[in-house]
Amino acid sequence: MCKHSLRVYYEDTDMGGIVYYANYLKFIERGRSEWVRKIGLNQREMKAEGFVFAVRRIEADYLSSARLDDELIVETEIIRVTAARLVMEQSVKKSDDVLFQAKVTIACVNEAGRPVRLPMQLFKLLH
Numbered sequence: 001m002c003k004h005s006l007r008v009y010y011e012d013t014d015m016g017g018i019v020y021y022a023n024y025l026k027f028i029e030r031g032r033s034e035w036v037r038k039i040g041l042n043q044r045e046m047k048a049e050g051f052v053f054a055v056r057r058i059e060a061d062y063l064s065s066a067r068l069d070d071e072l073i074v075e076t077e078i079i080r081v082t083a084a085r086l087v088m089e090q091s092v093k094k095s096d097d098v099l100f101q102a103k104v105t106i107a108c109v110n111e112a113g114r115p116v117r118l119p120m121q122l123f124k125l126l127h
Contacts, residue, residue: 031074
């Protein structure tokens with residue numbers, strides 16, 4: 001599991017100081033980027049090799065609100081790996097309280113945006 005810390009800034013909130021719902025998607029995107037770094041992948045190198053990750057599906061639940069200046073933790077965990085996809089569970093927490101959770105399906109795609117198999121080195125790394 002990868003954990004990424006972040007703070008809620010004014011730009012993340014609405015006029016009431018509550019995190020705007022779409023920003024949770026940005027928060028979990030950051031969590032996935034940190035996960036990629038943690039397992040030793042370089043996204044620039046991936047692109048140079050002709051593949052990138054793209055979100056195919058998100059199932060999200062908004063459970064509670066984060067507010068201006070809150071310290072949050074984004075947790076990212078792989079739950080399934082197939083030949084061309086990764087399925088992750090992600091959550092945004094304040095202390096031990098889950099504020100947002102999502103199941104995210106990531107596809108491996110080529111430069112044309114067509115699905116491709118995960119490179120064997122990555123597939124092996126994830127198993």
